[in-house]
Amino acid sequence: MGKRRYPLGEYERDKIVSQTGRSLEELTLENLRAGKLGPEDFIIHQETLRAQAEIAEEAGFPQLAANLRRAAELTVIPHEKVLSVYEALRPYRVTYEQLLALADELEREYGAVENARFIREAAEAYKERGLF
Amino acid sequence: MARRSKRFIELAKRPINRDSFVHEWPEVGLIVIDSPYDPKPSLRIERGKVVEMDGIPREKWDMIDRFIADHALNLEVAPEAMSTPSETIARMLVDINVPRGEIVRLVSGCTAAKLVDIVRQMNVLEMMMALGKMRVRRTPANQAHVTNRKEHPALLAADAAEAALRGFAENETTVGVARYAPLNALSILVGSQVGRGGVLTQCAVEEAVNLRLGFKGLTTYAETLSVYGTEGAFIDGDDTPWSKAFLASAYASRGVKIRFTSGTGSEALMGHSEGRSMLYLEARCLLVTKGAGSQGVQNGSISCVALPESLPGGVRVILAENLLAAMLNLEVASGNDALASHSDIRKTAKLMCQFIPGTDFVHSGYSSVPRYDNMFGGGCFDATEFDDYNVIQRDMQIDTGLHPVREEEVLAIREKAARAIQAVFEGLGFPPITEEEVQAAITAFDSRDMPDRDMAQDIATADEFLAGERTVLDVIRALDERGFGDVAERLLEMTRQRVLGDYLQPSAIFDEHFHVLSAINDPNDYRGPGTGYRLEGERWRRVQDIPQALPPESYLEGQGEHPSKLLSEIGPAKKGSGPEVIVAVGPAFGRELDQTINGIPHDEVLKQILTGIAEEGLSARIVKVYHTADCAFIGYTGAQLSGSGVAIGIQSRGTTVIHRADLAPLNNLELFSQSPNLTPESFRQIGRNAARYAKGEKVQPVPVKVDNWVRLRLIVKTMLLHRRELEQVDPDKPPTELKFDWEPDV
Known part of the structure; x- marks a missing residue:
C-alpha cells in the first residue's frame, strides 16, 4: 500500500469499506429504508484504522498511531467484550492471573497482539503497585 | 474598626470580593x-x-x-x-x-x-x-455546553441547533439525573445536525455508559476520560493509565473521537497532591495523555478552576497548562467553562489568555444556555453574553469560531430542531413531545419556560433505549420517515464518517460540508506576522456582521427633511451697536440639518433663545456663519459683530457657546459641549445669560446635566452631523444675517 492521502473520506472514499465489507456508496438512506443495513455495517474496518495509524505516525504522532493500531484490533471484538476488558483494567477489579488470562484470550480469540501486550504490561504494573 | 472609608465599603461590595483567595500552603498542594x-x-x-x-x-x-x-x-x-x-x-x-x-x-x-x-x-x-504558535490546528474553534435542569429533550435539541448555528464545532451535554444520558445524547445529536451538519456531539457521563452511547452512535466524540497526576487521585477516579488508554482505543475502534481531561487543582481537591505544585502534576497528566495515545486534552483547570485562581499566579499557570499540552502536540480544548469568578472583569481578563492566541477549542464548554441551566456547574460565559463575545471578536479581529446570528434564523432553526426531536420520539415510540413543548422550546429563555414532563416515564424510556438494540440508525429512519430527510442525511453522514476515521486524527473538526480539518490537513503554520490563521475575507465579514451595527446614513434619518420655514437670508451681516446679542449659527443650521442631536427642531432652539434674551429686555440678531463649522469660531465670529460684544454660537447639532468679542477665539464665557444634554429650557437660560453678560451683570452659569456616557452613545451621530455641517462650509462666504419670522411673546 502506498502513501495514504488524507482525508481518506475525500481521496479514497471509493476504496474504503466498513468492517462488514460495505462500501461507503452502499451506506445510503435508501438501503437503510430497505432494511439492508445494520449497526455492524458502520463499524470501521481494521485496515482503515491501520491506514489512519500510518498517517498519524507519518505526521509525528507515534503514540496516537499506537492507539489506533490497538483500536484496529478491537474492531472485531464485540461491544460487550470490549466493555468487560475495560472493566477488568480498572483498579481492584480482577486478579493478576485473571488479567493475564484475559490478555491470552484476546490474543488467541481475536489476534489482538498489541492489546494483549498492553494488558500484560498493565498486569505487571498493577502487581508492583498493589492494584489487584 | 471605628472608622470606615466609604470607598472601601463600596469596594467590599464588588463582585470580585465574593471570590476566594488564599495564601500558599505547599504541603497540601495549595x-x-x-x-x-x-x-x-x-x-x-x-x-x-x-x-x-x-x-x-x-x-x-x-x-x-x-x-x-x-x-x-x-x-x-x-x-x-x-x-x-x-x-x-x-x-x-x-x-x-x-x-x-x-x-x-x-x-x-x-x-x-x-x-x-x-x-x-x-x-x-x-x-x-507561544500558544498561538504551538496550537495544533491552524483554524481555531469552539465548544458549547448544552444542558438544562429539566433534561427537556425539545429544549436540548433547540439549544443544540442554536449553538451549531452560532458556530460551535462541538456540542457537549451532560445529565442531572444519570439515567437520562441516552435521551440527552440523542437530543443534542439531532438538534446539532439540524443547526449545522458536521457538529460533533458528546454526553459527559460515567465512562462505561459513555462508551455504550458511543457504540450506539448517539455520540461522536468523548472527552470525559479524566486523568490525574498522582496515583492516589487516579485510583480514586477509578482508573489507571492503562484502563484509560484502553478506553481510548475502544472508542477509536468504533470510529469515535476522544480527548482526555485533566487540569490543575484536581489532585489537591481530592487530597492527593503529595505536596507537588498543581502545574507539575498537570505536566504528568499531559504525559499520561500523550502516552495513552489520546489525540488531545481538555485542560485549563476545568471544574477546579476556582482553586488555582484562589492562589497567586493561578491564571498564568492555567495558561501554562494549555501551552504545555500544545507543546506536546495535543489538541487543546482550553477550559473557560466552569465558573471562575464573580467578577466579569476578572473572568474576561482570564479568557483573553486563550482568546487572543486562539486554541483548538477556546472554551471546552461555552455555556450556550443560560447559567441557570448549565449542569456542568459551569457557565463562566453563557447565553446572555453572546453579544459581548461577538463584539469582542469584532473589536480585535479575532476568530474563536463564533459569529453573530439573527433572531429570525435562530427561531427558525430552533423550531426545526424541536420538531425533529419530536418526530424521533414519535418514531421510536418514546413519550410524546407535545406541540406546547415544541412552541415553548422555540422561544424559551431557560427550562423554567418549559412545561414539565413525566420524568419517571422518560427515565424508564432511557433505560430501555440504552439496554436495547436500537441505535442511531433507528433515529435516522425515524427522521427520514417523518419528513426530515435532510437531517437524516446529515446524521447518516456523521455515522458514515465513523467508517472513515478521518476525525480520529489530532484536532479534528468538520466544516458544514463535512470537510474534516485536523492537524494533518490544517496544521498550524504560524511563523510570525502574515502567517498562520488570519481572520479575513468572507469569514471576517461574517464575524463583523453584528446586527447592532447600523448603516451610517441611518444615524441621520429625518435630518434636513423639514428645513425651517421661518428662516430666510437678508444679506451680509454688519457690525451692530447698542445692547444686543448675536445668535450665530452653523452653516447647515435650519436647512441641511434641521434639529439638534437630541431632536430639538432648530426653530424651537431659536424661539427659546430669543425668548430668554427678550425676558432680559434685549434684542437679538441671527447670523449664519459660513466660513467655519467650529463652535468656538462661530461664537467668536458672532461676538465680533455684536453691538454688546456678546454672542451665542450654535453648531447645528446643538453644541453651544456664549462668547465675547474681547476673548481669544477658543476662550468663552460659557461652553455647553454636551449637546445631547441640552433641553429647550437650557437654550432659554442660555439666551437669558447671554443677555445678562451683554448688560454687564453678574451671571450664575446655566446648570447643565453632566452625563459622561453621552459621548459614548452618540459619538457616531456626532461625527456624522459634524460632517454634514462641514459640507456646507464656504471659506469665502461672509457671515449672513438671517430673518427669523417669529416674535417672542414676552
Whole structure:
C-alpha cells in the first residue's frame, strides 16, 4: 500500500469499506429504508484504522498511531467484550492471573497482539503497585 | 474598626470580593507552581530503558512514572532535550524563526519536571505568543455546553441547533439525573445536525455508559476520560493509565473521537497532591495523555478552576497548562467553562489568555444556555453574553469560531430542531413531545419556560433505549420517515464518517460540508506576522456582521427633511451697536440639518433663545456663519459683530457657546459641549445669560446635566452631523444675517 492521502473520506472514499465489507456508496438512506443495513455495517474496518495509524505516525504522532493500531484490533471484538476488558483494567477489579488470562484470550480469540501486550504490561504494573 | 472609608465599603461590595483567595500552603498542594517538593528535571537511560526520571529511581516509581517513561518519552530525543537549557527552549517558543515542529520534536523528550522548568521561564505574554504558535490546528474553534435542569429533550435539541448555528464545532451535554444520558445524547445529536451538519456531539457521563452511547452512535466524540497526576487521585477516579488508554482505543475502534481531561487543582481537591505544585502534576497528566495515545486534552483547570485562581499566579499557570499540552502536540480544548469568578472583569481578563492566541477549542464548554441551566456547574460565559463575545471578536479581529446570528434564523432553526426531536420520539415510540413543548422550546429563555414532563416515564424510556438494540440508525429512519430527510442525511453522514476515521486524527473538526480539518490537513503554520490563521475575507465579514451595527446614513434619518420655514437670508451681516446679542449659527443650521442631536427642531432652539434674551429686555440678531463649522469660531465670529460684544454660537447639532468679542477665539464665557444634554429650557437660560453678560451683570452659569456616557452613545451621530455641517462650509462666504419670522411673546 502506498502513501495514504488524507482525508481518506475525500481521496479514497471509493476504496474504503466498513468492517462488514460495505462500501461507503452502499451506506445510503435508501438501503437503510430497505432494511439492508445494520449497526455492524458502520463499524470501521481494521485496515482503515491501520491506514489512519500510518498517517498519524507519518505526521509525528507515534503514540496516537499506537492507539489506533490497538483500536484496529478491537474492531472485531464485540461491544460487550470490549466493555468487560475495560472493566477488568480498572483498579481492584480482577486478579493478576485473571488479567493475564484475559490478555491470552484476546490474543488467541481475536489476534489482538498489541492489546494483549498492553494488558500484560498493565498486569505487571498493577502487581508492583498493589492494584489487584 | 471605628472608622470606615466609604470607598472601601463600596469596594467590599464588588463582585470580585465574593471570590476566594488564599495564601500558599505547599504541603497540601495549595501552590500553582514551584512547590519546594517538586522534583528537579533529570533523566537517566541505561540500555534503552529509563532508570531514573526527575530524581526518582525506577524501583520507586508509581504507576504514572512507569507509564510516562514507557509510553510518553521519545528516548531518542530525550538526551538532547534534557540537556538543552530550559531557558533556551523557552526562547525558542517565542522565536518566530524556530518552527513549531522543531519544538515539538524537542519537547517529545522532556520529563514532567523539565516541561514545567521550560514554561516557568515565561511570562503571560510570552506564553500567549507561544500558544498561538504551538496550537495544533491552524483554524481555531469552539465548544458549547448544552444542558438544562429539566433534561427537556425539545429544549436540548433547540439549544443544540442554536449553538451549531452560532458556530460551535462541538456540542457537549451532560445529565442531572444519570439515567437520562441516552435521551440527552440523542437530543443534542439531532438538534446539532439540524443547526449545522458536521457538529460533533458528546454526553459527559460515567465512562462505561459513555462508551455504550458511543457504540450506539448517539455520540461522536468523548472527552470525559479524566486523568490525574498522582496515583492516589487516579485510583480514586477509578482508573489507571492503562484502563484509560484502553478506553481510548475502544472508542477509536468504533470510529469515535476522544480527548482526555485533566487540569490543575484536581489532585489537591481530592487530597492527593503529595505536596507537588498543581502545574507539575498537570505536566504528568499531559504525559499520561500523550502516552495513552489520546489525540488531545481538555485542560485549563476545568471544574477546579476556582482553586488555582484562589492562589497567586493561578491564571498564568492555567495558561501554562494549555501551552504545555500544545507543546506536546495535543489538541487543546482550553477550559473557560466552569465558573471562575464573580467578577466579569476578572473572568474576561482570564479568557483573553486563550482568546487572543486562539486554541483548538477556546472554551471546552461555552455555556450556550443560560447559567441557570448549565449542569456542568459551569457557565463562566453563557447565553446572555453572546453579544459581548461577538463584539469582542469584532473589536480585535479575532476568530474563536463564533459569529453573530439573527433572531429570525435562530427561531427558525430552533423550531426545526424541536420538531425533529419530536418526530424521533414519535418514531421510536418514546413519550410524546407535545406541540406546547415544541412552541415553548422555540422561544424559551431557560427550562423554567418549559412545561414539565413525566420524568419517571422518560427515565424508564432511557433505560430501555440504552439496554436495547436500537441505535442511531433507528433515529435516522425515524427522521427520514417523518419528513426530515435532510437531517437524516446529515446524521447518516456523521455515522458514515465513523467508517472513515478521518476525525480520529489530532484536532479534528468538520466544516458544514463535512470537510474534516485536523492537524494533518490544517496544521498550524504560524511563523510570525502574515502567517498562520488570519481572520479575513468572507469569514471576517461574517464575524463583523453584528446586527447592532447600523448603516451610517441611518444615524441621520429625518435630518434636513423639514428645513425651517421661518428662516430666510437678508444679506451680509454688519457690525451692530447698542445692547444686543448675536445668535450665530452653523452653516447647515435650519436647512441641511434641521434639529439638534437630541431632536430639538432648530426653530424651537431659536424661539427659546430669543425668548430668554427678550425676558432680559434685549434684542437679538441671527447670523449664519459660513466660513467655519467650529463652535468656538462661530461664537467668536458672532461676538465680533455684536453691538454688546456678546454672542451665542450654535453648531447645528446643538453644541453651544456664549462668547465675547474681547476673548481669544477658543476662550468663552460659557461652553455647553454636551449637546445631547441640552433641553429647550437650557437654550432659554442660555439666551437669558447671554443677555445678562451683554448688560454687564453678574451671571450664575446655566446648570447643565453632566452625563459622561453621552459621548459614548452618540459619538457616531456626532461625527456624522459634524460632517454634514462641514459640507456646507464656504471659506469665502461672509457671515449672513438671517430673518427669523417669529416674535417672542414676552
